[in-house]
Amino acid sequence: GDSVTQMEGPVTLSEEAFLTINCTYTATGYPSLFWYVQYPGEGLQLLLKATKADDKGSNKGFEATYRKETTSFHLEKGSVQVSDSAVYFCALNDFGNEKLTFGTGTRLTIIP
Amino acid sequence: DTAVSQTPKYLVTQMGNDKSIKCEQNLGHDTMYWYKQDSKKFLKIMFSYNNKELIINETVPNRFSPKSPDKAHLNLHINSLELGDSAVYFCASSRPGVREETQYFGPGTRLLVL
Numbered sequence: 489g490d491s492v493t494q495m496e497g498p499v500t501l502s503e504e505a506f507l508t509i510n511c512t513y514t515a516t517g518y519p520s521l522f523w524y525v526q527y528p529g530e531g532l533q534l535l536l537k538a539t540k541a542d543d544k545g546s547n548k549g550f551e552a553t554y555r556k557e558t559t560s561f562h563l564e565k566g567s568v569q570v571s572d573s574a575v576y577f578c579a580l581n582d583f584g585n586e587k588l589t590f591g592t593g594t595r596l597t598i599i600p
Numbered sequence: 601d602t603a604v605s606q607t608p609k610y611l612v613t614q615m616g617n618d619k620s621i622k623c624e625q626n627l628g629h630d631t632m633y634w635y636k637q638d639s640k641k642f643l644k645i646m647f648s649y650n651n652k653e654l655i656i657n658e659t660v661p662n663r664f665s666p667k668s669p670d671k672a673h674l675n676l677h678i679n680s681l682e683l684g685d686s687a688v689y690f691c692a693s694s695r696p697g698v699r700e701e702t703q704y705f706g707p708g709t710r711l712l713v714l
Contacts, residue, residue, distance in 0.1 A: 522702070524705075526641075530707060530708075531604075531690055531705040531706055531707040531708045532643075532690065532692075532705040533705070534702045534703075534704075537702065575641055577643065581701075581703075586631060586648055586650070586655060586656065586696060587633065587645040587648055587656055587658075588635075588643075588645065588692075588703055589645075590642070590643040590644070592640070592641070592642055593641040593642065593643070595641070
């Protein structure tokens with residue numbers, strides 16, 4: 489079945505540091521890939537997505553590239569801010585499944 | 601204008617009780633979902649409904665019964681609550697059958713069973 493393996497946290501970085509959160513997946517079909525973010529006490533919000541190989545999703549300075557050859561969708565940001573502190577979830581949607589399969593989430597804390 | 605709303609936001613109850621969580625979306629989507637997030641933040645699909653019909657039931661105990669009175673609403677009723685049901689429950693919605701479609705999540709209902 490489908491699965492998502494995500495970098496274990498928690499991750500603590502200083503403000504303006506470079507961020508990478510690794511995500512790899514296994515899927516039976518050709519999935520779409522997503523990053524969702526959950527700020528403290530809130531629900532999930534879509535951060536970015538990519539629907540086919542070599543697509544790059546980007547939003548709020550975050551980027552992730554759909555790499556079919558390595559089955560990866562790593563999240564990156566060049567300079568993090570305190571306001572980026574949240575839990576980040578990698579997820580996939582395999583055609584026809586009509587459900588999201590999530591990774592375990594990575595808690596990110598940015599210190600000033 | 602909240603796209604996906606849930607009530608209540610917090611729910612504290614005793615073991616053995618029956619409770620319901622309500623979800624409404626105003627996005628005109630045909631598909632709605634319930635997800636459970638445990639204490640370690642792990643998120644897992646519970647149910648999916650498309651236009652009021654159940655399409656996914658991920659081995660959830662039959663104490664959990666979703667009800668969809670219309671395609672804008674998907675309520676979750678839980679009978680005989682157990683300690684292990686304590687979690688955050690998220691409702692979501694999307695257009696159906698389109699794998700690249702974004703799912704929109706509600707703010708969550710934090711359930712604590714004592």
